[in-house]
Amino acid sequence: MPDIFQSxxxxxxxxxxxxxxxxxxLDLIASTEHDIRAAEDYALMAAHGIRTVRDAVRWHLIERRRGDYxxxxxxxxxxxxxxxxxxxxxxxxHYGMPNGVDVWAPRFVDRFAEFARAVAQVIKDETDTVPFYIPINEISFFSWGAGDVAYLNPFARGRGGELKxxxxxxxxxxxxxxxxxDSRARFSVAEPLxxxxxxxxxxxxVRAAADYxxxxxxxxxxxxxxxAPELGGGPQYLDVVGLNCYFNNQWIDHGPTVYLGDPSNKPLRDLIALAHARTERKVFIAETGTEGTGRAPWLHHVADEVAAAMTAGVPVEGICLYPVLSHLGWDDFRRCPNGMIEAFGNGEPRTVYKPLADELARQQGLFASGYLQRE
Structure with missing residues (x-):
């Protein structure tokens, strides 16, 4: 049974x-007002049975000059x-570096490690629980977006492998x-599935798609x-594996998205099993969600697939509703109705999107009952 997270x-x-x-x-923690309403948000999570969350440290605010935190x-x-x-x-x-930091510079690795050390010391001093970290969110996506297609800062092309x-x-x-x-610390990665x-x-x-x-x-x-042993990796650096799963995570190579319902769409349970077999680690769904009226049906689908994977023996530790707060869009600041809680800033009250909250409660009951395999 899952035993890593509190919920x-x-x-x-x-x-x-x-x-x-x-x-x-961008600063979506600020634009949703989570920075000033964290206590309210954690209380809302607890009221809906969520006792574990993904949250973030904002490097650009903490270290404006090297070593000055x-x-x-x-x-x-x-x-x-x-x-x-x-x-x-x-x-x-989470994609953002302080102004003036050059990810290509030889000193970047040491600077990031120094920052991580400082954060870990603060969290150790402030709490007595075992800390949990994702050092760099979505290494694969960030390498592609920032190193290959110039979508994310530093807006490079043809350097994705180098950035990775x-x-x-x-x-x-x-x-x-x-x-x-803190030798107790636990770690995860969060990678697209x-x-x-x-x-x-x-x-x-067929070979090109397999390589991809x-x-x-x-x-x-x-x-x-x-x-790539020259990078210094080892089994001690891979702990729990987070898998990010969205409606558009399957597509034809150099072609269109393969949506749910298409005969070519591979069952999520099989992809989860593949990730576990490949990594030989416990896994969890680190991100999943969609917008609008599809929110509750999407959670229903994902939870059913996770239940089937668990029934088949895959050690799945949890499912993370991501985002749990609706927010303003990256590119156009539009309102994205994609959370269980609507949170668009400007002092607006937090409101619950009831269909998703109801589906969450239903799924919590099913998983708590031990009923996994579902038709």
């Missing part, structure tokens, strides 16, 4: 802090979680630094030391 269903607070191309800095943006969240008895998985790098290696080395260095502070279908039955296209599929495991393979 099987988790809530994830969207925490992106990247700078857009025009220089605008100001934790005033973090301490309210840490203390609110402590007082509420909420377990937090802390993201240390830097992020893996940074993760390893951060884990070592945190363990120096994808399925790529070939363009045609030709051997060339294999690439989703590069980061965890590097961390575990299964590939």
């Amino acid at each position: 099987f269903f988790l809530g994830g607070f969207e925490s992106s802090t990247q700078r857009r191309r025009e220089g605008v800095r 100001d934790f005033s943006s973090l301490l309210p969240q840490v203390r609110a979680a402590r007082d509420a008895g909420t377990q937090v998985i802390w993201d240390l790098f 290696a830097i992020l893996v080395r940074s993760t390893i260095a951060a884990i070592e630094a945190i363990r120096d502070v 994808i399925n790529i279908l070939p363009q045609s039955p030709s051997p060339e296209h 599929m294999d690439a989703q495991f590069e980061a965890v393979d590097f961390l575990a030391g299964k590939r």
